[in-house]
Amino acid sequence: MSGLRVLAAMSGGVDSATAAARAVDAGHEVTGVHLALSSNPSSYRTGARGCCTLEDARDARRAADVIGIPFYVWDMAERFHRDVVEDFVAEYAVGRTPNPCLRCNEKIKFAAVLDRALALGFDAVCTGHYARICDGVLRRAVDPGKDQSYVLAVLTSDQLSHAMFPLGDTPKAQVRAEAARRGLAVADKPDSHDVCFIADGDTKGFLARHLGPAPGQIVDTSGAVIGEHEGAYAFTVGQRRGLRVGTPADDGRPRYVLDIEPVTRTVTVGPAEGLEITEITADRPVWTGGRPPLDPRDCLVQLRAHGDVHACTAWLEADALRIRLRRPARGVAKGQAAVLYDGDTVLGSATIGATFAGASVVNAAASAAEVPLP
Amino acid sequence: MSSHRTNPVYLDHAATTPMRPEAIAAMTEELARLGNPSSLHAAGRRARRVVEESREQLAEVFGTRPSEVVFTSGGTEADNLAVKGLYWARRDGSRRRVLTTSVEHHAVLDSVRWLEEAQGAEAVWLVVGDDGAVRPDALRAAIAQAPDQVAVVSVMWANNEVGTVQPVSELAAVAHEYGVPFHTDAVQAAAQLPVDFAASGADALTVTGHKLGGPVGIGALILARGVTPVPVLHGGGQERDIRSGTLDTPAIRAFAVAAAVCGKHRADEAERVAALRDDLVRQVLAAVPDAVLNGPPPGPDRLPGNAHFSFPGCEGDALLMLLDANGIACSTGSACTAGVAEPSHVLLAMGADESRARGSLRFSLGHTSTQQDVDALGLVIREVVDRARRAAAR
Secondary structure: OOOOEEEEEOOOOHHHHHHHHHHHHOOOEEEEEEEEOOOOOOOOOOOOOOOOOHHHHHHHHHHHHHHOOOEEEEEOHHHHHHHHHHHHHHHHHOOOOOOHHHHHHHHHHHHHHHHHHHHOOOOEEEOOOOEEEEOOEEEEOOOOOOOOHHHHOOOOHHHHHOEEOOOOOOOHHHHHHHHHHOOOHHHHOOOOOOOOOOOOOOHHHHHHHHHOOEOEEEEOOOOOEEEEEOEHHHOOOOOOOOOOOOOOOOOOOOOEEEEEEOOOOEEEEEOHHHHOEEEEEEEEEEEOOOOOOOOOEEEEEEOOOOOOEEEEEEEEEOOEEEEEEEEEEOOOOOOOEEEEEEOOEEEEEEEEEEEEEOOEEEEOOHHHHOOOOO | OOOOOOOOEEOEOOOOOOOOHHHHHHHHHHHOOOOOOOOOOHHHHHHHHHHHHHHHHHHHHOOOOHHHEEEEOOHHHHHHHHHHHHHHHHOEOOEOEEEEEOOOOHHHHHHHHHHHHHOOOEEEEEOOOOOOOOOHHHHHHHHHOOHHHEEEEEOOOEOOOOOEEOOHHHHHHHHHHOOOOEEEEOOOOOOOOOOOHHHHOOOEEEEEOOOOOOOOOOEEEEEOOOOOOOOOOOOOOOOOOOOOOOOOHHHHHHHHHHHHHHHHHHHHHHHHHHHHHHHHHHHHHHHOOOOEEOOOOOOOOEOOOEEEEEOOOOOHHHHHHHHHHOOEEOEOOOOEEOOEEOOOHHHHHOOOOHHHHHOEEEEEOOOOOOHHHHHHHHHHHHHHHHHHHHHHHO
């Protein structure tokens, strides 16, 4: 496939720059675009690296110059704020743990940007994500340490048919070497890891600024109050550090966040076994790799970015995806994606809405708890 | 979307215009020569002679005395020197008002805002009509509120976005009725209008090299005798102690050569460019009947080379990208932060809503423009607008 009109989303990092260069090599007519995601970009990087500083826009522009492609900046700040930042805050406010990169792929890069690109006459959007598209199906990247199929699994077949990930077949170290060979100044720029719109990396502080104080109680599994907190949004299921619970557990063992109940703002803590779940209900499923599993299907599931994979049985029930794990998993947070794989091929993705520990319900809304097990 | 990048069509002369061959030759020659014009030896004297001859050439083109030409690094510096320098020179007790319009170039606009925020000035924004023009009566009323409190008035000669030509000599006369100094930014006007400093009555006037076929990085503030702004740059005391810094002899010579060539052909060129512009407007409105020509109607109240449209239902940056892909260069005529287009403050001041301001494009013609340039735009504008509309509707 060559000679397509390709819009390369260029963050200012090494991956998207190399991806754009590869698209040119493949014979495509490539135009670079930097997405301005903040309406008040800071001039310089501070603390953790964000992806919407003026310096990043400049790096992207310089990379486009070196590659020899036209370059523009698209203002996506309003859409990004509405669909990613506000969603991020709202999800934490209801006791869930969102993945903003996934949401950005779903709502911005392969929705707002792709739609605009297609209308303007482009055939595809190219990014520096590490994943492969084989016969229209999404697969893991060959570099397991960099694989980003988890945050792309939310894309529909239609979106994938207009997506291009030229780096999926290459280990990151080779990409850096290639960028250096190509004369791209971003070759040794550090990877971005943190949430791009929280420049200082302080998610807790960011949420506190947006949600204000929302004090509540910290209880143990018996319901006894053992502490207080300033806002339930500062906690995530599976968290151990920063609980600031004064009295030690009776048995002296470490305690973890087991549940966050947003209405009463109650955070339940308990021993590690309390984190173990075997059943998951996930909402808004998207099927990229074929037909939805109307009958129970044995496959693999990944429950957070760069997390382990678990053997499971999955099936569709009404509009929800049900997942039963072979062995219990720990630290599964509502709001994260459950991504199903067959080997390294993505089958589909859905948002974790409720989790269950076998027959006894540990971590579910009351209505979800009544869903019978098959 | 096609990509005819081979034959570029340049319709962005208001951003910068090609250097004239005579200016390139003069500058190239001068770059090979030695001498700081402030030095007392032979090399210095030679350079000084070039600078002073250039100053005389510029004075002749712009209707002023050589001693009234103060070289700067360009239009932005000259505007800053005039606005800040005259405010500082005249600031006294309650005399803290700066009168200007909300359609100025950012070099004036942001200087005034800074004086207000950091220097205790009081900005008075003169209202413009929907054509972008300031009425002399509006200026009179604004000064008359408190004549003793007005430090300086600044109104551009011609607008860089929509091409509105202001009634500069009438405005200057009003300011003089009250003894207030009047500055005008003539950066856009200088290449296409008979800019005559003495006849305009202005006390300070900004011109720059690269808008009339000279190099970037050289400009001048023309200052009437007795008008002495407080310097912005301090140092070696060049340029009557008003603007320190080693004079850029090659750039000054090229600026003067370009201005002389420009001045010689200005009247004929203005007529030729205006005819091309009129045809451009005709072709665009024929292809896109609901496009709106912003600014005054073509004629004496509008820069000959300026055409500025709003295309309803489009975003300016999408139009620009699609035209660029067709080898046509134009501008959204707006300020940039990290390359992100802001809605034009000029259109907003003229009463346009934000979507109309965002969906606008400026086409500006100049000394190298041809009928082929205009026809190339006329050929693709319909398809480009249709496509941009589909993209905006998403």
